[in-house]
Amino acid sequence: MVAYITMWRWSCWLIVIMLIFESGSKMAESMRFDMHSGETKCISEDVKADTMSVGSYSIVDPIKGDPNVTVRVTSPHGVSYHYGDKVEKGTFAFTASENGPYSACFWSPLHKPPLTTIVEFDWRSGVEARDWSNVAKKGNIEAMEIELRKLSVTVRNVHAEMYYLRDREEEMQELNLSTNSEMAIMGFLSLVVCVSVAGLQSWHLRCYKRAATDREIAGIDKARIRERESKDTDTRFTWFTNTMCVS
Numbered sequence: 463m464v465a466y467i468t469m470w471r472w473s474c475w476l477i478v479i480m481l482i483f484e485s486g487s488k489m490a491e492s493m494r495f496d497m498h499s500g501e502t503k504c505i506s507e508d509v510k511a512d513t514m515s516v517g518s519y520s521i522v523d524p525i526k527g528d529p530n531v532t533v534r535v536t537s538p539h540g541v542s543y544h545y546g547d548k549v550e551k552g553t554f555a556f557t558a559s560e561n562g563p564y565s566a567c568f569w570s571p572l573h574k575p576p577l578t579t580i581v582e583f584d585w586r587s588g589v590e591a592r593d594w595s596n597v598a599k600k601g602n603i604e605a606m607e608i609e610l611r612k613l614s615v616t617v618r619n620v621h622a623e624m625y626y627l628r629d630r631e632e633e634m635q636e637l638n639l640s641t642n643s644e645m646a647i648m649g650f651l652s653l654v655v656c657v658s659v660a661g662l663q664s665w666h667l668r669c670y671k672r673a674a675t676d677r678e679i680a681g682i683d684k685a686r687i688r689e690r691e692s693k694d695t696d697t698r699f700t701w702f703t704n705t706m707c708v709s
Contacts, residue, residue: 492583497579508564515564
């Protein structure tokens with residue numbers, strides 16, 4: 463029963479991911495954005511290791527004589543995969559060597575007066591990175607074979623995506639466990655510090671009250687001694703006076 467439920471869950475995940483891939487293939491279109499003079503814009507794409515990624519960019523209605531834009535594509539650790547200096551258009555392609563966000567940054571040079579450059583950018587990874595129309599032309603195959611090949615590649619990508627998500631889930635669980643442990647240690651240390659400060663404050667108050675009490679007692683003792691000395695003085699004076707009167 464447990465095995466059946468597990469298989470059913472995996473089947474559901476497989477169907478959902480295939481739908482996502484299919485919808486992504488239908489919605490994959492290039493983007494356009496504006497860049498002002500001296501401005502920098504970066505676009506990131508989360509790419510898995512051993513995944514092919516291709517991209518193209520071009521300036522819409524470029525102005526003649528202007529340097530246009532400078533483009534650099536880098537990995538999560540800063541490894542450069544493509545660099546174009548003052549170009550109007552270009553393409554790039556690479557196979558990712560590590561998981562993480564890959565960035566494509568565009569720099570627009572300074573102009574006087576300021577200008578606005580329109581950049582058309584298309585970035586595809588995984589299944590979308592393959593040109594299936596060229597495959598069909600080169601192989602002279604029917605449309606059904608193309609769809610089968612696409613489904614085969616999609617299934618392999620889904621399989622890799624599931625393993626990738628499982629690895630990410632394990633990483634997140636380890637991160638949560640380590641974070642909970644650190645929070646527990648910090649909470650315990652905070653409690654120890656609070657208890658220590660409360661103990662020090664209590665000890666200080668007790669010492670202060672004891673010193674105040676000792677001062678009060680010392681003051682009372684001094685007053686009693688003075689009172690006794692004054693009584694002794696009066697007694698001696700009275701005795702001396704009576705003695706003189708009798709004489």
